[in-house]
Amino acid sequence: MSKPDDPTPATEGRTVLMSPEGRRQAFGSQLIARSWKRSHQYGISPCDRVLFDAPVVVRPKDIQDHGGLLLRAASPEMEQLHGALAPKDWVLACIDMEGVVLSSIGKCNSASRELNQVFRPGAQFLETLVGTTGPSCALEEKETVVVAGSDHYLEEARAFTCMATPIFGLDGGIVGVLDASRKGPATSLYCLESLVIAARAIERRMFMELGNVLLVHLHYRLDILGTPMEGLLAFDPVGKLKGANRIATQIFSSPGLKPGMDFNELFDMPFAHAVCYRRYDLSVPFRMQTQWGSMLHACLTTAPDKKAGQLPGPTRSFTTAERRPLAAQGPCLEDPAVSSALERARKAFARDIPVLINGETGTGKEVLARLLHEGSDRASGPFIAINCSSIPASLIESELFGHVEGAFTGSRKGGAAGKIEQAHQGTLFLDEIGDMPLELQGRLLRVLQERSLSRLGSTAVIKVDCALICATHRDLAQLAQEQGFREDLYYRINGLRVTLPALRERTDLALLIQRLLQSETASHAPLALEESALQALLNYSWPGNIRQLHQTLRLAAALAEDEGWIGLQHLPDEVLPAIAKGAVRETGMETETVAAAAPQSLAGDTLLASEQRAIRAAIDACEGNLSAAARSLGIGRATLYRKLKAMGEA
The missing domain is CATH 1.10.8.60 (Helicase, Ruva Protein; domain 3)
Known part of the structure; x- marks a missing residue:
């Protein structure tokens, strides 16, 4: 046993093997040695009897208000962890930065009775009061620590083993510790690793509690995404950094993270694209490039505003019915050519400039068209798509312009609105427009210029206000030179031409x-x-x-x-x-x-x-x-x- 005037724990001076476990032991010994030195400086004697009489500084009825976000996030993870630990005599405790026990879980048996008394909610466990223990040392050192047997400064604590790991908050700073203690000398690497993972899960839950933010989940390794070990960044609706967990601060240690940093300062992607990504499939990861060239695996989710219900921004959320067909396509904008095409088209489309999408069959032209529509002011209106190559020439006129009853043999009773009319206040997407019959191209041109049409069999004029996106796999400029496509229509629909690369x-x-x-x-x-x-x-x-x-x-x-x-x-x-x-x-x-x-x-x-x-x-x-x-x-x-x-x- 160490003397009060010689604050050196029994672990100091041990022969340590240079295995990974040995290195952990050596590092732990240094932490404990520093804690013993501080405990001695505080004037604490190893013979003091203070562990079971730690002062209660918060009344139990006030714990909920005092614990706040940390307590709400910790409770479910502690329940889950305690059910998985073996043997069943471990007592878990969540302790805040002030050393106050917010919550503890332990079986009501003889092995746990003493520790249940020690970790009373509201009791305070600072190093200045109880010397070297797992939670008090972890709070001071901001590191995971195991304090077993004679590692404890107080003699009355040496019958116990405690493992503690820090919990880091929304700004990457420590907000508390998670502790697991039991009576006896045994330690378990499994229990320690489980404790650390639970602490990271608590941190993750605290981010999920944030309202009205876009969460960026990231890591260098794809298999880490979706686990408690991933990095997390929270951005407000205008793309300003609101929080970062400890792992994210380590990933971005070179540039450093500061509250209020702009999304575009960190990533080589416009914030609007990030908001667009999260609308399609929140579970699908993709690759994000940082502004200094590093590539990270990432996925995006939202922590909705509990009042507003969703993240405000330039785009609206999809309903389940709207999302399903696009989820199969899996909009993927990682390729620079695809990302650039979307960004240029989005700017033109926002000014009501027609967009012409070129690309081979199957390259995702309709997906891009839907992205433009859903990211525009017309998103609440209809998106009407028609494939000009799949409709017989005899029917395409009525499909586009509609008809009145009796306009032709087999016409619908009461008539029918055409696709252009259905697109009123929304977007009309004409796929494979290069295959449209030449005789209809002139009529389409008049509709686009006059923004009005007449159904087949009628002279009544119907006003139409719709945005236009066209797509084709053909070279319309060459086709127009060969008299296969009206040149005036080509210039009317070719407001901005973008090309999607082949797969x-x-x-x-x-x-x-x-x-x-x-x-x-x-x-x-x-x-x-x-x-x-x-x-x-x-x-x-x-x-x-x-x-x-x-x-x-x-x-x-x-x-x-x-x-x-x-x-x-x-x-x-x-x-x-x-x-x-x-x-x-x-x-x-x-x-x-x-x-x-x-x-x-x-x-x-x-x-x-x-x-x-x-x-x-x-x-x-x-x-x-x-x-x-x-x-x-x-x-x-x-x-x-x-x-x-x-x-x-x-």
Whole structure:
């Protein structure tokens, strides 16, 4: 036992192995040594009896008001953590920056009785009062600490083990600690890690409690997103930084984060685009580039204003019915060409300038058109789309302009409004306008110029106010020179021309694959995508663009539903590289990889080698536990065993 005039804990001077656990012990010893020194300076004697008589500074009935946001966020996480800890004699306590116990959870048994008395709500545990304990040391050091047995400064505390970790608030500063204590010398790495994760989850809940903010979830690693270990930034409706958790401050340690910083100071993306992103699929991650060039994985959510119900901004929220068709398309703006096209088109469209979208079939022209409509002042009006190439020439006139009863054989009783009339106070989208019959182009031009029309069979004039977006895969300028498209109509609809890149030219293909796959498997268990299958998808030229990719993933998801993972054997033949077509063969319920008859190419070797490296790395990381390795790879244990057998390692 250390003497009062020699404030050195029993842990100081231990021989420490230079293993990761040993380094943690050495670091913990330094924290405890500093705490002992401070405790001695406070005039506390190790023989003092103060632990069970800590002063109550907040009345229990006032705890709710005193604890506020921290208490509301901590309570559900503490309940969940306490139910998972073993043995069941741990007592959890949430303690604020003033050392006040806000809440504690412990079983009413003999092992926990003393600690339940120690951690009374309202009692105060500052280092100046009780010396070196887990919560008091963590508050001072702002670090996770384990204080066990003789590490405690007070002799009366040496029968206990306590682990404490700081809780950081909305500004990245410490707001309290989460403590787990039990009687006895045993410590558990599992319990300590669970405690730290629970503290991060509490911090996350505090951000969710914020009203009227856009939350940016981010990390360098994709698998960290959606977990308590992710970084969090909160921005107000005009894009000013309102809060950042500790992990985010570490990620942005180089530029530093300050309240009130503009979103555009941190990210190479307009704030309006970020608001646009979060409207489509809040669960789908994407890549964000910082202003200094770093790439982060991110996803966006909102903490709604409890009064207003949603984040104010330049766009409105989608209803479920409106969101569903777009979720399958998965608007993806990571490619610079796509992002630039949207930004330029958005500015023109806001001034009621017609937009002409060029791009191959299936590149997402209608998705872009919907984005423009939903981000405009006409968002509350209708979005009317018509494909000029899919309607017979004999019907397209009535589809566009409408008709009165009796205008032609088979006309609808009472007549019908045309697509242009239906688009009043909204947006008219004419897809594949290059295929519109030449004889109708003149009438369309008059409607656009005069903003009025007459239904077939009628002379009554109907006023129409609608914005115009057109799309085509054809070169309208060349077509006009060849007399296949009216030149005056071309100049009327070509207010701003933007071109969407083909899928094979896009830089965000991997992200788009991930989004479409998540959307396709949203209603059932998620499917993992093998590296070899992903490489095959990335290497394919995609002549049908996004539409073809979507259908390919739908097929793969259907074929792989019972296996939990998508491999080369689940992809259509046209997508597979030549080597894989000969290498993949279905044999009843079993799938095996066999040698191709043709000599293997370097690409084929690379695909197979990548898969095998991933398998070996997972097994090494799980220390030979095949079940754990299979879970980490997102495949079944039987599938992993078959692959090991094919590799000659089973």
